[in-house]
Amino acid sequence: xxxxxxxxxxxxxxxxxxxxxxxxxxxxxxxxxxxxxxxxxxxxxxxxxxxxxxxxxxxxxxxxxxxxxxxxxxxxxxxxxxxxxxxxxxxxxxxxxxxxxxxxxxxxxxxxxxxxxxxxxxxxxxxxxxxxxxxxxxxxxxxxxxxxxxxxxxxxxxxxxxxxxxxxxxxxxxxxxxxxxxxxxxxxxxxxxxxxxxxxxxxxxxxxxxxxxxxxxxxxxxxxxxxxxxxxxxxxxxxxxxxxxxxxxxxxxxxx
Amino acid sequence: xxxxxxxxxxxxxxxxxxxxxxxxxxxxxxxxxxxxxxxxxxxxxxxxxxxxxxxxxxxxxxxxxxxxxxxxxxxxxxxxxxxxxxxxxxxxxxxxxxxxxxxxxxxxxxxxxxxxxxxxxxxxxxxxxxxxxxxxxxxxxxxxxxxxxxxxxxxxxxxxxxxxxxxxxxxxxxxxxxxxxxxxxxxxxxxxxxxxxxxxxxxxxxxxxxxxxxxxxxxxxxxxxxxxxxxxxxxxxxxxxxxxxxxxxxxxxxxxxxxxxxxxxxxxxxxxxxxxxxxxxxxxxxxxxxxxxx
Numbered sequence: 001x002x003x004x005x006x007x008x009x010x011x012x013x014x015x016x017x018x019x020x021x022x023x024x025x026x027x028x029x030x031x032x033x034x035x036x037x038x039x040x041x042x043x044x045x046x047x048x049x050x051x052x053x054x055x056x057x058x059x060x061x062x063x064x065x066x067x068x069x070x071x072x073x074x075x076x077x078x079x080x081x082x083x084x085x086x087x088x089x090x091x092x093x094x095x096x097x098x099x100x101x102x103x104x105x106x107x108x109x110x111x112x113x114x115x116x117x118x119x120x121x122x123x124x125x126x127x128x129x130x131x132x133x134x135x136x137x138x139x140x141x142x143x144x145x146x147x148x149x150x151x152x153x154x155x156x157x158x159x160x161x162x163x164x165x166x167x168x169x170x171x172x173x174x175x176x177x178x179x180x181x182x183x184x185x186x187x188x189x190x191x192x193x194x195x196x197x198x199x200x201x202x203x204x205x206x207x208x209x210x211x212x213x214x215x216x217x218x219x220x221x222x223x224x225x226x227x228x229x230x231x232x233x234x235x236x237x238x239x240x241x242x243x244x245x246x247x248x249x250x251x252x253x254x255x256x
Numbered sequence: 257x258x259x260x261x262x263x264x265x266x267x268x269x270x271x272x273x274x275x276x277x278x279x280x281x282x283x284x285x286x287x288x289x290x291x292x293x294x295x296x297x298x299x300x301x302x303x304x305x306x307x308x309x310x311x312x313x314x315x316x317x318x319x320x321x322x323x324x325x326x327x328x329x330x331x332x333x334x335x336x337x338x339x340x341x342x343x344x345x346x347x348x349x350x351x352x353x354x355x356x357x358x359x360x361x362x363x364x365x366x367x368x369x370x371x372x373x374x375x376x377x378x379x380x381x382x383x384x385x386x387x388x389x390x391x392x393x394x395x396x397x398x399x400x401x402x403x404x405x406x407x408x409x410x411x412x413x414x415x416x417x418x419x420x421x422x423x424x425x426x427x428x429x430x431x432x433x434x435x436x437x438x439x440x441x442x443x444x445x446x447x448x449x450x451x452x453x454x455x456x457x458x459x460x461x462x463x464x465x466x467x468x469x470x471x472x473x474x475x476x477x478x479x480x481x482x483x484x485x486x487x488x489x490x491x492x493x494x495x496x497x498x499x500x501x502x503x504x505x506x507x508x509x510x511x512x513x514x515x516x517x518x519x520x521x522x523x524x525x526x527x528x529x530x531x532x533x534x535x536x537x538x539x540x541x542x543x544x545x546x547x548x549x550x
Contacts, residue, residue: 053425073425083534084293084418085475094415095426103410103476129473149426 006031006069006153006184007052012061014047020059021047023208029153029186034179036195037188038218039205040228045188048205049073049155052186072146074156077138077163082131089113089126092145116144120174136167140174147178154178156187160194172198192219192243215241264498272392273384273451277494277508278487279395280448281460285486286402287444288465289478290437293417293534298348299336301458302355304445306332308379308454309358311446312365322394326446332358333438359454374450382453382505384497391450398447402440406479409433414475451494453505460486460505463512467519469534470527489515 007029014022022044029035029052037045050056051063053073065071072095086094092113093105100106105113117123120140125133133141139159146154159175160168168191176198179185189195195202196215204210204218204227211223219241224232235242264270291300307329314324332354339350366376374386406413415423416433424430445457452460464485468478493508500507520527 055425071425073422075419075421079421080419081534083530083532085469085473085478085530085534086414086418087474090414090475091418094411094418094423096411097427098411101408103407131473145422 004031004066005029005064006033006066007071008064009048009051009058010062010064012051012058012063014044014051014056014058021207022051024061025205025209027203027209027212029184031152031184032179032182033153033184033186033201034176034199035186035201035203036199037186037203037205038190038192038195038227039188040190043190043206043227045190045205046157049157049186049188052153052155069153070149070151071153071155072149072151074139074142074146074154074159076158076161077135077142078161082133082138084130087127087129088117088122088133088141091130091141092116092148095145095148112148113144116147119147120144134167135163136170139163139167139171143174143178147183151183153184153186156185158189159187160189160191165194168194192224195219196240196242219243264495269385269387270494270498272387272389273497273504274491274494276387276392276395276451277490277504279392279399279490280451281464281486281488281490281493281508282483283395283399283402283444283486284448284452284457284460284490285464285482285484286399286406286479287441288461288463288486289468289475289482290406290413290417291441291461292465292469294437297458297462299333299351300441300445300461302336302351303329303333303441304449304454304457305355305359306336307358307442307445307449309360309362309365311379311449312362312369312371315371316365316369322446326442328358329442329446330439333442334435337434337438377503378450378453380453380455381503382451382456382508384494384504387450391447394447395451398443402444403483405436405440409436413437451490451504452508453503456505456509459509460490460512463509463516464489466531466534467512467516469531470519470523473530485515 005028009025009027012022012025013020025048037048039045047056051058053071054063054065093109096109096112098109114123114126117126120143122137122140122144125137130138130141143154159171163171172194175185175187196219200214202215202218203212204223206227210227211218219234221232221234224234224243233244235244291297307325310325310328311321313328314321317324335354336351371379374383377383378386412423412428412433415426415428416430420430448457464482465478468481468485472478472481489511490508493511494504496502496507496511497504
């Protein structure tokens, strides 16, 4: 945990003209970070990512990036037109900068794309249209595109949104492997379950940072109530906190 | 019969008109791929009307028509793009007001002061008559400019069209790409004004791209097939214009529409599914799930 920070936010306040969506936020993204930003819709998660990306500037406070740090971004799946006429290989290649005057890929670029697709286990999908992918494969393709830029930090907006439980575990497991390989990852989610098993560090956000620490520190009823505005029960399962709906607990007769 | 078919080619003005239609059709076909995939069809329609105002106003301001109308068109294009990008409620209305007001101004000025160039009808609906060598050079220049721009900046245009948010944080200046596309669009509309006409140019931008989208899932293939289709329908439309004595813009659009119907019939639901939502950037994925890779 002593790795130098890649990006840090200090007393950051930010808004889009009206009331601030982030107030006095402090956060440090370390070189080995694997962090989940949890909070309800409208809590400022995406704004926080934009500040880290540098596409938005804080109204107050500072955002400091380590010199030369490469950051890649994976958007929400829902923001992309999956009917767009590109194949998986073409989509990944988009991120590769080129100074050539000719549009087609060089042999070196083709090899790079093949390698990154192989690494993510979707090499055989290279020529397939992006419409034909499952949710997990779409995430893998976007991660492949992000990795082609050889980033030190990967920012992901709701990577588990709109996917089934199996795909969620598949994606989080893949991210875990990438983090073990030295890639810092910060993702946002409003979906708590599954995070505790994979992410060592969570930040509960609702305009302000409500809590920051291990899943055991953050996934507790008091923090969740202050973050999501509703009482939630937390059970322990195999040493991991699991969030359950209070009404479900009542129906099951489980003590909270 | 053969004599009748070959008759138009005896006249130099017809041959020149067909060459102009090929160049104009290719230009619109190429540009149309980006316009439709970016959801800018309405902007293309509005911009052609806006350029009309500049075309009428330039001589009265003592400016060369091309320079005046070009500057007017580019200014309108950048304004339209800025309004569209702002995503504010009423952006469509704002674009409608700006472009139709510019068009109305053009109609008023041409009616009151007349025109030194093509006739009023020719500007509205296109004409086979009066295509000069200078017009051909302008069209060729616009086509080379567009093709060169899209070739050199192919990957950046593709990225900013498919996923502008990520392109922006990946070193592609989406704002610059937008401005460049608007410049190409303005130049293209100006160059094709006399052949296709203000009121019909949007159709020649949209139809070839939509037709080839029904036939292919490849972006690069879309680019060259849409260019080729635009050129062929341009030539056929101009040829038909001579025989039917109908304004060339009208016949070019009708030929495009006919090709659209034929391809739609041939490709059926699959083609329709490809073309539907081709400019949609906020849809839930229309996926056909296959086995996830473990």
